[in-house]
Amino acid sequence: MRLRVVLEPSEEGGYTVYVPSLPGCISEGDTRDEALENIREAIELYLETVEDDLVCSETAEQVEIAV
Template sequence: MEIKIMLEEAEEGGFTVHVPSLPGCISQGDTLEEAINNIKEAIELYLDDGPEDIPVKGKIMNIEI
């Protein structure tokens, strides 16, 4: 399964990461690798009832500015 995540560098250091298609699915880590590993675990817990329960709201797009 492939899912889009959004990573942001925190001002105080480390990274915050969330999954736009899974409301409330958010994690963090001191390093990029730790943040990605943590969000993978959070996604697994979120989807514990099965991937068919993923809410579909909106659309994520890349735009050029």
């Protein structure tokens, strides 16, 4: 899966990074690379909780699509 992230320099130093398509999915890091690594982890955790909350009926069909 590919997601667009926004990486912004912080006034205090380091970077803040967020995912516009995943509300509330935000992280930061002292360096650009650290911020990107941290947002990857944040995305994984974000999507894991979404998946855990998914409740399907017995007649529901789950289909994976590429985005």
